[in-house]
Structures are given as C-alpha cells and as structure tokens.
Amino acid sequence: MKRPAILFAIGLVLVTNAAALTFAAYNRSGLDSTLTLTDRELWLDTWNRESTATTVHLQYLYPVADKTDPWWFGCDRLIAIGFDCSVAASDSRAEAFYAHQPSRNAFVVLEYNGPAWEAYEREAARLNARQVAQGGGLNAEAFAREMAGRSRLIAIDAGPDANVLRRAYPDGSRDLITAARVSITRYSGGSDHPSFIRGNITEILPDTFTVPRAFAASLRAASESATGQYWMAGRPAGPRYTVTVNYGRRHEPWVTAVTVTP
Amino acid sequence: MTTQQTLTRDQAQRRADRIRAFTEEVEALEREGILRLTPDQQGALRRHHQALVAELASHFDVDRSDAQHQLSLGMRIVSLLGAVALTAAAVLFFLRIWGSIPTAVQIAIVSLAPILLLAAASYAARLERTLYFTYLFAILAFACFVLDVSVVGAIFNMRPSPSPLLVWGAFALALAYAWDLRLPLAIGAAMVVAWFAASAVTMWGHPFDVALERPETLFVPSMALAWFSGARVNARRSGFPAALRLVALSVLFLAVLVLGEEGHQSYIRASDNVIEHAYQAIGFVLAALAIAVGIRRRWTDTMNLGAMFFGILLFFRYVDWFWDWIPKWAFFLVVGGTAVAFMVMLRRLRDRSPIAGATS
Numbered sequence: 097m098k099r100p101a102i103l104f105a106i107g108l109v110l111v112t113n114a115a116a117l118t119f120a121a122y123n124r125s126g127l128d129s130t131l132t133l134t135d136r137e138l139w140l141d142t143w144n145r146e147s148t149a150t151t152v153h154l155q156y157l158y159p160v161a162d163k164t165d166p167w168w169f170g171c172d173r174l175i176a177i178g179f180d181c182s183v184a185a186s187d188s189r190a191e192a193f194y195a196h197q198p199s200r201n202a203f204v205v206l207e208y209n210g211p212a213w214e215a216y217e218r219e220a221a222r223l224n225a226r227q228v229a230q231g232g233g234l235n236a237e238a239f240a241r242e243m244a245g246r247s248r249l250i251a252i253d254a255g256p257d258a259n260v261l262r263r264a265y266p267d268g269s270r271d272l273i274t275a276a277r278v279s280i281t282r283y284s285g286g287s288d289h290p291s292f293i294r295g296n297i298t299e300i301l302p303d304t305f306t307v308p309r310a311f312a313a314s315l316r317a318a319s320e321s322a323t324g325q326y327w328m329a330g331r332p333a334g335p336r337y338t339v340t341v342n343y344g345r346r347h348e349p350w351v352t353a354v355t356v357t358p
Numbered sequence: 359m360t361t362q363q364t365l366t367r368d369q370a371q372r373r374a375d376r377i378r379a380f381t382e383e384v385e386a387l388e389r390e391g392i393l394r395l396t397p398d399q400q401g402a403l404r405r406h407h408q409a410l411v412a413e414l415a416s417h418f419d420v421d422r423s424d425a426q427h428q429l430s431l432g433m434r435i436v437s438l439l440g441a442v443a444l445t446a447a448a449v450l451f452f453l454r455i456w457g458s459i460p461t462a463v464q465i466a467i468v469s470l471a472p473i474l475l476l477a478a479a480s481y482a483a484r485l486e487r488t489l490y491f492t493y494l495f496a497i498l499a500f501a502c503f504v505l506d507v508s509v510v511g512a513i514f515n516m517r518p519s520p521s522p523l524l525v526w527g528a529f530a531l532a533l534a535y536a537w538d539l540r541l542p543l544a545i546g547a548a549m550v551v552a553w554f555a556a557s558a559v560t561m562w563g564h565p566f567d568v569a570l571e572r573p574e575t576l577f578v579p580s581m582a583l584a585w586f587s588g589a590r591v592n593a594r595r596s597g598f599p600a601a602l603r604l605v606a607l608s609v610l611f612l613a614v615l616v617l618g619e620e621g622h623q624s625y626i627r628a629s630d631n632v633i634e635h636a637y638q639a640i641g642f643v644l645a646a647l648a649i650a651v652g653i654r655r656r657w658t659d660t661m662n663l664g665a666m667f668f669g670i671l672l673f674f675r676y677v678d679w680f681w682d683w684i685p686k687w688a689f690f691l692v693v694g695g696t697a698v699a700f701m702v703m704l705r706r707l708r709d710r711s712p713i714a715g716a717t718s
Binding site for chain 1: 450454455458460461465469473476480499503506513516518525529532533535536537559560563564
C-alpha cells in the first residue's frame with residue numbers, strides 16, 4: 097500500500113497543478129471584456145506586513161438603499177436564477193419563506209461609466225439638494241469630492257447564463273460580466289409603497305485580484321504617496337492610478353497594465 | 359516468529375506491555391508464596407520473553423519500560439507541535455517572499471514543495487520505525503499542498519470552488535494509508551465529507567459554503583464514512599477504524615446539534631419549533647445508540663463520544679428549560695445532580711460488565 101499511495105499523492109500534486117494551469121490558460125485564451133478602471137473602482141488592499149502580495153479590491157455600486165421597488169432585480173430575474181417567488185410579498189408567510197432561501201450563484205452585469213452612472217449621479221444630486229434645502233446635506237465642493245470617490249461600476253442586470261447576458265450587453269469595453277453570489281429578500285411595505293421582493297448582490301466572485309509583480313511596486317508607491325495628500329488637501333482631481341483588467345472565457349480577471357498618474 | 363509480520367505496531371506494543379506486566383505479576387506471586395516455578399521453567403520463560411521482546415523491538419521499536427513509554431508520548435506531542443510550527447513558518451515565509459519572485463517561480467516552488475516533502479517523508483520512513491519524522495514531513499507536505507492550491511488559485515484569480523477540498527482530502531488520505539498516520543486520516547476524511555456536502559449544494563446552484571447553512575448535507579457523507587470505517591482496508595491498520603468513526607460521528611452529531619438549535623437551517627419546510635424539537639429527539643436517540651453500540655462492540659471511542667454528545671444535548675435542554683426559571687445556583691445543582699446520576703448509572707454498567715477470565 098505504501099508505494100502506490102505515495103505515487104498517487106505525487107501524481108495528485110502534478111495533476112492538480114496541471115489542471116489549474118489548464119483552466120487558467122483556457123480562461124485567458126478568449127477575451128470577454130477589457131476595462132481600464134481607476135482607483136475609484138479598484139482599491140489597493142492594505143499592505144499586510146506578513147505578505148508581499150499586492151491585491152486590489154473591486155468596488156461597485158448597487159444603489160438600492162433608497163429604492164422602494166425591486167428596480168431591475170425583481171422576481172422575473174430571481175426565478176431565472178433559481179429562486180422561488182411563489183409566495184406574494186404581502187403574504188404573512190413571506191418573511192420566513194424568503195429568509196429561508198440560501199444565496200445562489202449567478203452572473204451580474206456591471207456597467208462602467210455609462211448611463212446607469214449618469215442616472216445615479218443625477219439622483220444623488222437631487223437627494224443632496226433636497227437635504228440641503230432641509231438644512232443638511234453637503235456643500236457643492238464636498239458633494240463633488242464625495243462623488244469623485246465613488247465607483248462608476250453599477251450593477252444593471254443579473255442572470256444564470258453569462259452568454260445570454262453578453263448577447264444582451266455586447267460592449268465588452270463598458271459592460272463587465274462577472275460571477276456573483278446573489279440572495280433574495282422580502283422588504284416590508286410602508287405607508288407609501290407595498291411590500292416587494294428584490295434580489296441582492298452579496299458578493300462578486302472574485303472581488304479581489306492579484307496584481308502581477310511587474311506592476312505591484314509602482315501601484316503601492318502611487319497609493320502610499322497619495323494617501324497623505326488625500327487626507328491633508330482633499331481628494332486629488334484625477335485618479336492616482338488606472339488598472340487595465342481583462343476578463344476571460346471563465347469570467348475570471350487578470351491585470352494587464354497599470355498606469356500611475358505622476 | 360513470522361507471525362510478527364502480520365502485527366501492527368500498536369499490537370506489538372500491547373504484547374510487549376503484557377509481557378512486562380506478566381513478568382512483574384509472576385515476581386509478586388513468587389514473593390507472596392502463591393506461585394513456585396522451577397529454575398528450568400523460570401529460565402525458559404525468561405529466555406522466551408527476552409527473545410520475543412527483542413524481536414518486537416527490532417521490528418517495531420516498541421517501548422520496553424515506563425520511561426521509554428513516557429518519552430515516546432513526549433516525542434509524539436513534540437512531533438505534532440513541530441509540524442504545526444514548521445507549517446506556520448513555511449506558509450509565512452512564502453507569503454513574505456512571493457511578491458518579489460516571478461509568477462513561474464512562485465508556481466514552481468509551491469508545486470515542488472509537497473513533492474520534495476513527500477520524498478523526505480519516504481526517506482525518513484526507511485530510516486526509523488517509529489515514524490515521528492515521517493509524520494512531521496507528512497503534515498508539512500499536506501500543508502504545502504494546501505498552500506500550493508491556494509496560491510495558484512490566487513495568482514490566476516480563480517472563482518471559489520469545492521474541488522480543492524477533494525484533492526486536499528485525497529492527498530491527506532494517501533499519506534495516511536502510506537504510513538498508517540491517524541491525523542492525516544482524520545483530516546482527509548473530514549475534507550472528503552466537506553467536499554461531498556459542498557458539491558451537493560453547488561450542484562443545486564448555491565455557493566459551496568451554503569453547505570455550512572444546511573447541515574443536512576452532511577448526513578449522507580458522515581454515515582457513509584461511518585460505514586467505511588469498518589472496511590477491511592482499515593481493520594488491519596491500528597486505530598484507523600476508531601479515527602474514522604470519531605470523525606463520522608462528530609460531524610453527524612454536530613449537524614444534528616446545530617439543527618436542534620437552529621431549525622431555520624433545515625431543508626424541511628416546517629415551523630422552526632417543530633424542526634428543532636424533532637432534531638433534539640433524534641439527537642438523544644443517536645447519542646443513546648452510540649453509547650449502546652460502543653458498549654456492545656467495545657468501541658470506547660464511540661461510547662465516550664456518545665456520552666459526551668448526550669451530555670451536551672442535555673445541558674442545552676437544561677438551559678432552555680431552567681435557566682430563566684430557577685436561581686443560577688439551583689440550575690448548576692440540577693446539572694451537577696444529573697452528572698452524579700450518570701456516574702452511578704455508568705458504575706452499575708461497569709460492575710455488570712463481564713470480567714475477562716472470570717469463572718461463574
């Protein structure tokens with residue numbers, strides 16, 4: 097038993113690594129989307145003293161906090177993903193029924209700096225103006241700085257099949273399709289709106305990318321040198337860095353370029 | 359003496375221990391005047407036992423005294439601590455250097471490390487019969503394989519998947535069966551059980567960690583593992599059946615315990631109260647069954663685990679029933695009284711259990 101077991105273990109290491117490299121090569125053999133994102137969409141992870149790996153974290157918006165309706169993520173898309181929407185939102189059993197359903201795998205479409213972002217900006221400006229009129233809110237400069245720090249990746253669609261989504265959103269330079277974990281929630285009604293069911297994007301998979309060694313040092317230097325300026329003088333006018341990210345056949349990303357703003 | 363070739367090390371050690379105890383008992387009986395052996399009989403017995411122990415020591419490196427036994431126990435503990443420390447050192451060292459080495463070198467290091475450590479474990483196994491260093495290298499090889507798969511996944515930004523659990527589990531099991539190592543066996547078995555549950559939820563369209571929210575996915579693989587513990591391939595390896603049973607039953611009991619407290623995590627569409635009460639009842643039945651089977655088959659591990667699970671279940675029920683209703687001192691008095699009642703019951707069971715060699 098000894099020799100076969102040892103040979104099996106060695107073979108397992110070799111086969112596992114070969115399989116992983118094959119999957120990676122397959123992913124990179126075809127391009128699904130290419131985006132050049134800025135420090136607003138890709139935050140550099142805090143440098144762990146025990147690790148010299150450089151990773152960035154994808155930031156996106158799913159601006160539903162103030163919405164009292166399903167927006168685009170209603171039962172039609174939830175059913176397609178595999179959730180059960182058979183109980184009406186107003187039913188007394190709805191709360192427990194929807195809370196019982198675990199999250200599911202899906203693909204989501206993140207639109208970059210497009211109509212969804214413009215609509216978000218307008219809505220944010222309208223809400224801020226209303227708050228200012230009521231004595232609160234941010235002044236123009238603070239509001240501009242706030243918006244300049246927000247990611248321009250907005251979630252605009254979701255579904256079980258990435259190919260179907262790509263056919264609906266063919267522009268790979270603006271619409272990123274990535275795997276995600278989504279959940280279903282029932283929201284109680286208020287005086288001005290009924291109860292409703294809406295999907296939520298719990299996690300983008302993966303939402304953290306390893307930055308290749310060739311770009312890591314310049315990225316870290318750009319992030320560290322700008323940090324002090326940000327806290328002293330407010331956010332700089334332009335991005336500190338841009339990162340070009342490709343998504344391949346398996347919808348897994350890799351970084352191909354990093355440009356640091358001097 | 360060819361029968362020694364069919365013994366495991368544990369069996370050989372028990373034989374050596376019996377010989378030592380027998381020799382001490384014969385000396386005590388002779389001092390008390392109960393037993394009188396002729397010089398020829400004493401000599402023959404002594405020569406036979408000396409040759410037997412020498413052969414056992416030669417083949418299995420058994421402990422021949424209490425002092426050696428204590429040292430062996432110390433070596434087992436130290437080898438485990440050493441394996442854990444070296445694993446931490448290897449992982450942290452790699453994390454410290456990987457940002458400064460090219461991707462191809464990173465992959466080469468992490469993929470070669472487990473293979474080199476396997477080779478080291480094989481070499482150590484040829485040199486020592488007690489396998490302490492083999493054990494250390496085997497644990498380190500497993501840890502490096504976990505690092506290997508994790509690092510390659512991180513380099514290429516791969517989506518999470520349950521597949522690594524299967525390959526890690528298979529690797530650990532291979533190490534276990536190569537050198538009869540129980541800790542890799544337990545780790546490998548637990549990982550395969552986890553992979554099974556994670557794969558089931560993935561097939562149903564959920565992220566694989568949803569298996570943690572649905573303990574029922576662990577029922578089938580844990581029961582399959584309990585059944586596998588009795589397979590012939592395990593029976594001839596010392597400690598393997600018990601280790602596999604422990605993993606299987608621990609997973610099963612934990613799943614039932616969680617469902618007994620968190621009914622909303624069940625797949626069953628019923629009220630949380632009904633589900634929790636049902637699983638609490640099932641838990642008590644399973645615990646009693648484990649105790650009964652453990653006593654009947656002389657599986658001390660199963661009996662002890664069943665008793666511990668029973669105790670935990672009962673404690674949780676006491677908290678539910680009494681914590682808010684009686685003073686805290688009275689609560690702990692009830693718990694202590696229950697423990698004493700159990701002690702009396704177990705003592706009666708012990709007194710009634712048959713004694714080896716006793717006549718009626």
